[in-house]
Amino acid sequence: MAVHTIRAGAAYGTEVRPGDARYEALRRGFNQRFIATPDYVTVARSTDEVVGAVTKYLADRRSDGGPARRLTVRSGGHCYEDFVCGDDVAVILDLGQMDAVYLDEERGAYCVEAGATNWHLATRLYAPFGVAVPGGSCYSVGTGGHVTGGGYGLLSRQHGLTVDHLYAVEVVVVRDGQHAEAVVARRDSPEPELRDLWWAHTGGGGGTFGVVTRFWFKGLPEPPSLVLLHAVAWPWDRLKDHPERLKSLVRNYGLFFEHENTTRLPAPLRVDYSDMFTLLKLNHLSNGKIGLITQLDATRPDSAQRLTAFLDWITQDLGVEPTPLDRRMGEHAPMGGLHVPTRLPWLTATQTLNGSGDNQCGKYKSAYMTRGFTEPQLDAIFHHLRRPDYTNPQALLQVDSYGAAANLPGSADTAVHQRSSVLKLQYQTYWSWQEDVNQDGVADQLDAAADPEIAGRHLRWIREFYRDVYADTGGVPVLAGTGEEGRPEPVTDGCYINYPDTDLDDPEWNTSGQPAHRLYHGSNYERLRKTKSYWDPRDVFRHAQSIPPATG
Known part of the structure; x- marks a missing residue:
């Protein structure tokens, strides 16, 4: 060659x-x-x-x-x-080679280059400085995209979103459509246009306003020195013929976070759970199990008791004993040794959870929820997770706990509109080419091009799953506060721009009347367009769901 x-x-x-x-x-x-x-x-x-x-x-x-x-x-x-x-x-x-993480003493802030990954952030901030960015657990996700979409992770209920700590951003922009220049936009920049550019990078999404090269963070938290990590699973063979068992688990899980810090929970649960982050893995039947991963601050003396109280409450109607989480579930590898709550240093636990999965194809969808699940949603979830016409152990709905400190800022304080949600959902399906369709002796992307059905069956499943869960609101999780007169208020609040989904712009799958940009950005959309018009009026930086310049 x-x-x-x-x-x-x-x-x-x-x-x-x-x-x-x-x-x-x-x-x-x-x-x-x-x-x-x-x-x-x-x-x-x-x-x-x-x-x-x-x-x-x-x-x-x-x-x-x-x-x-x-x-x-x-x-x-x-x-x-x-x-x-x-x-x-x-x-x-x-930008993968631009991965430096260091203390910028002149600005009094931690500087992170856009090519640094989540693992770079964890190791290069914690070991020398003892602080952390409350970001994602997938080690290889790059800062450039993660931060610009808002960013969240296992510390976010305790310390807010990633962008809640963003002080400044360096961006290469093209204001006249012809010449590139680098500018630094700060939260406290005297020029309103620069403050708008900073704000746009606190959740407006990547690939729209320019090329981010560096971020600066202030007020970063110290993570707990020790955390309690726990992972359990429940076998599908005890659930598949008993829909109410699975539905009770998912229902109670949602209700816990909906009623957190209220008297609607029993007395043992009326304590501070803001340090607890959970990932409920609702895998397809063919996986064999569903799972739950939980992390709490183990420096609190009541962490084990609080974990037990939480588990007892959400499983009160389940009637199925937990087993080890001993198989891959989405992007997380097996964690069979964590069925007994395990006390670990925070960085060690972060490494345990770090995962990206195999080299695969994938399709993803998202939803924010302001309350727990409705009964029609629970019915749709159970139906699609056990559909006999689809078999894929790596297809799932992951339900993350949310809220607490993530909801402290207002919806316009950053570009992240969703500041009142209690759950964050990610629909996922993964597959590989597997078949040598074109008979050249190997499996690769050429086989997928030769046979669209390699991807087609996975896309149909996740699209139909999503559509049916939100059948009452046009097939998508519409924004809270936009319900029709005489109908129940939606329990959803749009979608997460870092889990982009072009189906949101397809009238076959979205009949809600709310386009993708509204589902992602809510009332922040017009300010984002105004910012785009100033910094990239000729739309040099664009993709299928980027912010377009304002017209007129």
Whole structure:
């Protein structure tokens, strides 16, 4: 194979073009559904190189006279749709080498480059400084995308969202459509346009306003020195013929977080649970089990008692004994040794939970919930998790606890509109190519192109599942406060931009009258459009669900 000679360290970064041995790896990300064919991938090592790479892209676009193929940006590569690796991409700008994490003494803040991953954040902030960003548990997710979408993780109920600690952001922007420049926007910038740019990066989503190169955080919390980690599972063979058993678990789980800190819970549960984060894994029947992962602050002397009280309450009508969580559930590996609550250092527990799963294709959907599940939703969940026409052990609905400190800011304080939810849902299905459809002796993306049904059956299942759970609101989790007269108030509050789903723009799957941008951004959408119009009026940075410039 021919290898092109590259000028490493050029003003615009290192370009990797077709024919280079690295091209195959660098033209794709985490989700193997989407593999781009860009003219080249630029690997940048500094903000100056990012400015140079964007400037070069703009010059090439002006000179070629053809349709404007996109420039996209990758930090960790975890975009769930084709926003980075689409068919219309001319250049992928890879920031993976920009992964420094350090104390910026001049600004009095912790600086994180956009290519740093969640694991970089955990290790490089905690070991030298004893602090942590309340971010996600998947180790390889990049900061550039995670933060700009809002970011949350196992510390968020105790310490808020990732963006609640964001002080400043460095962005390479193109204000005139022709020239790239780097600007630093702070929470306290004197210029309102810069404050808007900072605000837009506290939940407006990536790939819209420019290329983020650095973040600065202030007021980062100290995580607990020790946490209590617990993982259990319940066998499907004790649930599949007894719908009320599974429904009771999911119902009580939702009601716990809906009624948290109220007298509607029994006295033993009327204590502070803000340090507890849970992930309920409602796997398809073919997995064999459903699971629950729980983390609490173990420096509190009552952590074990509170865990027991919580488990006793949500399983009071289940009638099934727990077993070890001894199989993969979505992005989490087996945790068979944690069926007995285990006290671990916070960083050790974080490493235990770190996971990205195998190299697979995937489809994802999301929902915020302001209250527990309705009975029709429980019926739909049970039906689709045990559908006999679909078999996939890696298909599930994950229900995360939410609320507490995540709900302290107002809906307009950051670009994250959803500040009153108690649960956050992620619908997931994973698959691999598996079949040699084109008879070339191997399984790869060419087989998926030859046989759309490799992906088709998985897409149908998750789309129909989602549509039926929200059948009463047009097939999607509409925003709270938008119910029709004479109908019950919705228990949902839209979707999470970091779990993007282009089906939200498809009238076949969304008949609610609320488009994707409203489901993601609620009342913050117009301010985001205004910010886009100032900083990227010619829509240089765009994808299928990016913020468009305001018109008129």
